Amino acid sequence: MRTLWNACTPFLGDEYRQKVYLLGQENDWREKLPLLELLIPLEAFPRDYGGEREFKIREPKPYQTPILELSPKDLLELEELKIPAGEFLLKTYFLEKCERLHFVLSHERELTINILYSEKRKTIRREQITKLFKLEEVDDLCEVYAGCERPGLPGIDFWNWIVPKTGFFHLIFGNEKAWILPVTLKFQIFRKQDEKRYQQTNSLQPIPEECLGNEFLENRNENNEIKN
Structure with a gap:
Protein backbone atom coordinates (compact mmCIF):
# COMPACT_ATOMS: atom_id res chain seq x y z
CA MET A 1 0.00 0.00 0.00
CA ARG A 2 2.82 2.38 0.83
CA THR A 3 4.47 1.65 -2.52
CA LEU A 4 1.25 2.58 -4.31
CA TRP A 5 0.88 5.70 -2.17
CA ASN A 6 4.45 6.82 -2.92
CA ALA A 7 3.76 6.43 -6.63
CA CYS A 8 0.59 8.56 -6.42
CA THR A 9 1.68 11.37 -4.11
CA PRO A 10 3.59 13.38 -6.75
CA PHE A 11 0.24 13.96 -8.48
CA LEU A 12 -1.58 15.14 -5.33
CA GLY A 13 -1.61 18.56 -3.75
CA ASP A 14 -0.03 19.20 -0.35
CA GLU A 15 -3.39 19.94 1.28
CA TYR A 16 -4.84 16.61 0.14
CA ARG A 17 -1.77 14.61 1.18
CA GLN A 18 -2.00 15.97 4.71
CA LYS A 19 -5.48 14.45 5.05
CA VAL A 20 -4.34 10.89 4.29
CA TYR A 21 -2.80 8.59 6.91
CA LEU A 22 -1.50 5.11 6.17
CA LEU A 23 -1.48 3.06 9.35
CA GLY A 24 -0.63 -0.51 10.22
CA GLN A 25 3.13 -0.71 9.72
CA GLU A 26 4.79 -1.77 12.97
CA ASN A 27 3.14 0.23 15.77
CA ASP A 28 2.66 3.61 14.09
CA TRP A 29 -1.14 3.24 14.27
CA ARG A 30 -0.93 3.29 18.08
CA GLU A 31 0.80 6.68 17.93
CA LYS A 32 -2.08 8.02 15.81
CA LEU A 33 -4.84 6.56 18.01
CA PRO A 34 -5.82 9.92 19.61
CA LEU A 35 -6.29 11.33 16.10
CA LEU A 36 -8.31 8.30 15.02
CA GLU A 37 -10.65 8.71 18.00
CA LEU A 38 -11.53 12.16 16.68
CA LEU A 39 -12.28 10.82 13.20
CA ILE A 40 -13.83 7.41 13.91
CA PRO A 41 -16.23 6.49 16.77
CA LEU A 42 -14.72 3.83 19.02
CA GLU A 43 -17.79 1.59 18.53
CA ALA A 44 -17.00 1.55 14.79
CA PHE A 45 -13.29 0.83 15.27
CA PRO A 46 -12.02 -2.80 15.54
CA ARG A 47 -11.11 -3.95 19.06
CA ASP A 48 -7.70 -5.14 17.83
CA TYR A 49 -6.88 -1.52 16.96
CA GLY A 50 -8.04 0.02 20.23
CA GLY A 51 -11.74 0.34 19.44
CA GLU A 52 -14.84 -1.37 20.81
CA ARG A 53 -16.13 -3.31 17.80
CA GLU A 54 -15.72 -7.04 17.34
CA PHE A 55 -14.24 -7.57 13.92
CA LYS A 56 -13.57 -10.88 12.24
CA ILE A 57 -11.61 -11.11 9.04
CA ARG A 58 -13.48 -13.34 6.61
CA GLU A 59 -11.76 -16.02 4.62
CA PRO A 60 -11.22 -14.85 1.03
CA LYS A 61 -13.49 -16.46 -1.55
CA PRO A 62 -12.12 -17.58 -4.90
CA TYR A 63 -13.32 -15.57 -7.89
CA GLN A 64 -14.82 -17.55 -10.73
CA THR A 65 -14.97 -15.94 -14.16
CA PRO A 66 -18.57 -16.04 -15.42
CA ILE A 67 -19.31 -18.15 -18.47
CA LEU A 68 -21.13 -16.74 -21.47
CA GLU A 69 -24.55 -18.41 -21.31
CA LEU A 70 -25.74 -17.64 -24.84
CA SER A 71 -26.04 -20.28 -27.53
Whole structure:
Protein backbone atom coordinates (compact mmCIF):
# COMPACT_ATOMS: atom_id res chain seq x y z
CA MET A 1 0.00 0.00 0.00
CA ARG A 2 2.82 2.38 0.83
CA THR A 3 4.47 1.65 -2.52
CA LEU A 4 1.25 2.58 -4.31
CA TRP A 5 0.88 5.70 -2.17
CA ASN A 6 4.45 6.82 -2.92
CA ALA A 7 3.76 6.43 -6.63
CA CYS A 8 0.59 8.56 -6.42
CA THR A 9 1.68 11.37 -4.11
CA PRO A 10 3.59 13.38 -6.75
CA PHE A 11 0.24 13.96 -8.48
CA LEU A 12 -1.58 15.14 -5.33
CA GLY A 13 -1.61 18.56 -3.75
CA ASP A 14 -0.03 19.20 -0.35
CA GLU A 15 -3.39 19.94 1.28
CA TYR A 16 -4.84 16.61 0.14
CA ARG A 17 -1.77 14.61 1.18
CA GLN A 18 -2.00 15.97 4.71
CA LYS A 19 -5.48 14.45 5.05
CA VAL A 20 -4.34 10.89 4.29
CA TYR A 21 -2.80 8.59 6.91
CA LEU A 22 -1.50 5.11 6.17
CA LEU A 23 -1.48 3.06 9.35
CA GLY A 24 -0.63 -0.51 10.22
CA GLN A 25 3.13 -0.71 9.72
CA GLU A 26 4.79 -1.77 12.97
CA ASN A 27 3.14 0.23 15.77
CA ASP A 28 2.66 3.61 14.09
CA TRP A 29 -1.14 3.24 14.27
CA ARG A 30 -0.93 3.29 18.08
CA GLU A 31 0.80 6.68 17.93
CA LYS A 32 -2.08 8.02 15.81
CA LEU A 33 -4.84 6.56 18.01
CA PRO A 34 -5.82 9.92 19.61
CA LEU A 35 -6.29 11.33 16.10
CA LEU A 36 -8.31 8.30 15.02
CA GLU A 37 -10.65 8.71 18.00
CA LEU A 38 -11.53 12.16 16.68
CA LEU A 39 -12.28 10.82 13.20
CA ILE A 40 -13.83 7.41 13.91
CA PRO A 41 -16.23 6.49 16.77
CA LEU A 42 -14.72 3.83 19.02
CA GLU A 43 -17.79 1.59 18.53
CA ALA A 44 -17.00 1.55 14.79
CA PHE A 45 -13.29 0.83 15.27
CA PRO A 46 -12.02 -2.80 15.54
CA ARG A 47 -11.11 -3.95 19.06
CA ASP A 48 -7.70 -5.14 17.83
CA TYR A 49 -6.88 -1.52 16.96
CA GLY A 50 -8.04 0.02 20.23
CA GLY A 51 -11.74 0.34 19.44
CA GLU A 52 -14.84 -1.37 20.81
CA ARG A 53 -16.13 -3.31 17.80
CA GLU A 54 -15.72 -7.04 17.34
CA PHE A 55 -14.24 -7.57 13.92
CA LYS A 56 -13.57 -10.88 12.24
CA ILE A 57 -11.61 -11.11 9.04
CA ARG A 58 -13.48 -13.34 6.61
CA GLU A 59 -11.76 -16.02 4.62
CA PRO A 60 -11.22 -14.85 1.03
CA LYS A 61 -13.49 -16.46 -1.55
CA PRO A 62 -12.12 -17.58 -4.90
CA TYR A 63 -13.32 -15.57 -7.89
CA GLN A 64 -14.82 -17.55 -10.73
CA THR A 65 -14.97 -15.94 -14.16
CA PRO A 66 -18.57 -16.04 -15.42
CA ILE A 67 -19.31 -18.15 -18.47
CA LEU A 68 -21.13 -16.74 -21.47
CA GLU A 69 -24.55 -18.41 -21.31
CA LEU A 70 -25.74 -17.64 -24.84
CA SER A 71 -26.04 -20.28 -27.53
CA PRO A 72 -24.27 -20.02 -30.93
CA LYS A 73 -27.68 -19.16 -32.40
CA ASP A 74 -28.01 -16.19 -30.03
CA LEU A 75 -24.54 -14.97 -30.99
CA LEU A 76 -25.67 -14.82 -34.62
CA GLU A 77 -28.15 -12.13 -33.55
CA LEU A 78 -25.38 -9.69 -32.66
CA GLU A 79 -25.82 -6.56 -34.74
CA GLU A 80 -22.75 -5.17 -36.49
CA LEU A 81 -22.45 -1.41 -36.07
CA LYS A 82 -19.92 1.07 -37.42
CA ILE A 83 -19.11 4.42 -35.78
CA PRO A 84 -17.29 7.00 -37.94
CA ALA A 85 -14.30 8.85 -36.50
CA GLY A 86 -15.34 11.62 -34.12
CA GLU A 87 -18.98 10.52 -34.05
CA PHE A 88 -21.57 8.93 -31.74
CA LEU A 89 -24.05 6.13 -32.36
CA LEU A 90 -27.40 6.24 -30.57
CA LYS A 91 -29.86 3.44 -29.78
CA THR A 92 -33.08 4.20 -27.88
CA TYR A 93 -35.09 1.60 -25.91
CA PHE A 94 -38.25 1.75 -23.82
CA LEU A 95 -37.71 -0.47 -20.77
CA GLU A 96 -39.71 -1.43 -17.70
CA LYS A 97 -38.35 -1.19 -14.17
CA CYS A 98 -36.68 -4.37 -12.83
CA GLU A 99 -36.31 -5.98 -16.28
CA ARG A 100 -33.26 -8.25 -16.33
CA LEU A 101 -31.00 -7.61 -19.30
CA HIS A 102 -27.83 -9.22 -20.61
CA PHE A 103 -25.45 -7.03 -22.64
CA VAL A 104 -23.10 -8.61 -25.18
CA LEU A 105 -20.42 -6.49 -26.83
CA SER A 106 -17.45 -7.23 -29.08
CA HIS A 107 -15.01 -4.63 -30.43
CA GLU A 108 -11.31 -4.60 -31.22
CA ARG A 109 -10.80 -0.83 -30.96
CA GLU A 110 -11.38 1.54 -28.07
CA LEU A 111 -14.81 3.15 -27.72
CA THR A 112 -16.95 4.82 -25.08
CA ILE A 113 -20.35 3.70 -23.83
CA ASN A 114 -22.99 5.54 -21.84
CA ILE A 115 -26.68 5.12 -20.99
CA LEU A 116 -28.93 8.14 -20.41
CA TYR A 117 -32.45 7.93 -18.98
CA SER A 118 -35.57 10.03 -19.36
CA GLU A 119 -39.08 9.24 -18.21
CA LYS A 120 -40.70 10.86 -21.27
CA ARG A 121 -38.03 12.17 -23.66
CA LYS A 122 -37.60 9.80 -26.60
CA THR A 123 -35.35 12.04 -28.68
CA ILE A 124 -31.95 13.44 -27.83
CA ARG A 125 -29.80 16.06 -29.52
CA ARG A 126 -26.10 15.83 -30.22
CA GLU A 127 -25.34 18.96 -28.17
CA GLN A 128 -27.08 17.36 -25.18
CA ILE A 129 -24.76 14.38 -25.38
CA THR A 130 -21.76 16.71 -25.57
CA LYS A 131 -22.95 18.63 -22.50
CA LEU A 132 -23.36 15.48 -20.45
CA PHE A 133 -19.89 14.27 -21.44
CA LYS A 134 -18.61 17.62 -20.13
CA LEU A 135 -20.44 16.95 -16.82
CA GLU A 136 -23.01 19.67 -17.51
CA GLU A 137 -26.66 19.15 -16.50
CA VAL A 138 -29.33 18.60 -19.14
CA ASP A 139 -33.04 18.90 -18.33
CA ASP A 140 -34.97 15.62 -18.20
CA LEU A 141 -31.88 13.47 -18.83
CA CYS A 142 -29.79 11.63 -16.27
CA GLU A 143 -26.92 9.19 -16.47
CA VAL A 144 -27.86 5.69 -15.28
CA TYR A 145 -24.81 3.83 -16.59
CA ALA A 146 -21.60 5.72 -15.93
CA GLY A 147 -19.87 6.75 -19.12
CA CYS A 148 -16.55 4.98 -19.53
CA GLU A 149 -13.85 4.17 -22.04
CA ARG A 150 -13.68 0.52 -23.00
CA PRO A 151 -10.38 -0.71 -24.44
CA GLY A 152 -10.41 -2.93 -27.48
CA LEU A 153 -10.76 -6.63 -26.66
CA PRO A 154 -10.22 -9.61 -28.95
CA GLY A 155 -13.02 -11.58 -27.26
CA ILE A 156 -16.62 -10.99 -26.22
CA ASP A 157 -17.51 -8.81 -23.24
CA PHE A 158 -20.81 -9.40 -21.43
CA TRP A 159 -22.56 -8.28 -18.26
CA ASN A 160 -25.99 -8.31 -16.57
CA TRP A 161 -27.99 -5.20 -15.78
CA ILE A 162 -31.29 -4.64 -13.94
CA VAL A 163 -33.34 -1.73 -15.31
CA PRO A 164 -33.61 0.89 -12.51
CA LYS A 165 -36.66 2.80 -13.80
CA THR A 166 -39.42 2.67 -16.41
CA GLY A 167 -38.87 5.00 -19.35
CA PHE A 168 -36.66 5.75 -22.34
CA PHE A 169 -33.03 4.66 -22.25
CA HIS A 170 -30.58 6.20 -24.73
CA LEU A 171 -27.58 3.95 -25.28
CA ILE A 172 -24.65 5.91 -26.72
CA PHE A 173 -21.55 4.44 -28.31
CA GLY A 174 -18.79 6.97 -28.98
CA ASN A 175 -15.75 7.11 -31.22
CA GLU A 176 -15.15 10.76 -30.43
CA LYS A 177 -11.39 10.45 -29.86
CA ALA A 178 -10.61 9.07 -33.30
CA TRP A 179 -9.55 11.41 -36.11
CA ILE A 180 -9.55 9.01 -39.05
CA LEU A 181 -10.43 5.39 -38.27
CA PRO A 182 -13.98 4.17 -37.62
CA VAL A 183 -14.87 1.60 -34.96
CA THR A 184 -16.76 -1.58 -35.82
CA LEU A 185 -18.55 -3.42 -33.04
CA LYS A 186 -21.00 -6.27 -32.60
CA PHE A 187 -23.69 -5.71 -30.01
CA GLN A 188 -26.99 -6.98 -28.67
CA ILE A 189 -29.11 -6.79 -25.53
CA PHE A 190 -30.96 -9.91 -24.40
CA ARG A 191 -33.88 -10.11 -21.98
CA LYS A 192 -33.61 -12.61 -19.14
CA GLN A 193 -36.65 -14.41 -17.73
CA ASP A 194 -34.89 -14.79 -14.39
CA GLU A 195 -31.32 -14.91 -13.12
CA LYS A 196 -30.47 -18.01 -15.17
CA ARG A 197 -32.95 -18.42 -18.02
CA TYR A 198 -33.53 -16.40 -21.16
CA GLN A 199 -36.85 -15.79 -22.81
CA GLN A 200 -37.47 -17.71 -26.02
CA THR A 201 -37.61 -14.48 -28.01
CA ASN A 202 -34.91 -12.76 -26.07
CA SER A 203 -33.07 -10.27 -28.26
CA LEU A 204 -34.08 -6.70 -27.48
CA GLN A 205 -34.62 -4.35 -30.43
CA PRO A 206 -34.28 -0.56 -30.20
CA ILE A 207 -37.14 1.76 -31.11
CA PRO A 208 -36.99 2.32 -34.91
CA GLU A 209 -35.66 5.75 -35.82
CA GLU A 210 -38.70 6.48 -38.01
CA CYS A 211 -40.92 6.02 -34.95
CA LEU A 212 -38.80 8.35 -32.85
CA GLY A 213 -38.55 11.16 -35.36
CA ASN A 214 -35.03 11.14 -34.00
CA GLU A 215 -33.51 14.60 -33.98
CA PHE A 216 -30.09 13.10 -33.29
CA LEU A 217 -30.18 11.31 -36.64
CA GLU A 218 -31.22 14.50 -38.44
CA ASN A 219 -28.36 16.47 -36.87
CA ARG A 220 -25.88 13.74 -37.75
CA ASN A 221 -26.98 13.72 -41.40
CA GLU A 222 -26.71 17.52 -41.55
CA ASN A 223 -23.16 17.36 -40.19
CA ASN A 224 -22.20 14.73 -42.76
CA GLU A 225 -23.58 16.88 -45.59
CA ILE A 226 -21.51 19.84 -44.39
CA LYS A 227 -18.36 17.69 -44.27
CA ASN A 228 -18.98 16.39 -47.78
